[in-house]
Amino acid sequence: MLASWPLLAPPLVQALAMVFDEFYFHRQRGLGAWERIGHPLDTMTVLACLAWILFVQPSQRAVEIYVVLAIVSCLFVTKDxxxxxxxxxxxxxxxxxxxxxxxxxxxxxxxxxxxxIHLGDSELPSFLRATRPLTTFVVGQSVLTTAFLLYQTIYWNLLRRRSWTPMRPSPDVR
Structure with a gap:
């Protein structure tokens, strides 16, 4: 697992940044209808990628589909x-x-x-040998991402729905 730590860094840093964005900035300013609907959809595009790699064996065609899912996700998150x-x-x-x-x-x-996730250690390059920890990490990220999706949907669309503020520029936006 130690040899594969560089693979863990981007998801972990992204998760920390997402938590800060959500619990500091979003709570501070509130979310309008576009974001209340769009942010859970963003999360769904990531879940589609995670589900694909968890449930589909790697193959040439599967990799091509994953690349399309990842590109769609990367473009989709810019919509806001x-x-x-x-x-x-x-x-x-x-x-x-x-x-x-x-x-x-x-x-x-x-x-x-x-x-x-799908191959035995003997079939993997040395930096990926530690199959169980990587599988556990991806499954854990999938569970946390699903929980975040449920939170986004329930909190912003049911619990905080009545506290929307009309769209107005932030004080330092010119």
């Missing part, structure tokens, strides 16, 4: 930027830029872990 330009502080926009850099790195990391 016209809203963020009007609503977010420069600090939150910087964090979003960091998340946009981490997103494809995270999906690439998962893609590189994919063989370790």
């Amino acid at each position: 930027e016209f809203v963020h330009a009007r609503r977010c502080s420069s600090a939150e926009q910087w964090l979003h830029a960091l998340l946009f850099v981490l997103h494809p790195l995270t999906l690439a990391s998962y893609g590189l872990m994919w063989p370790a």
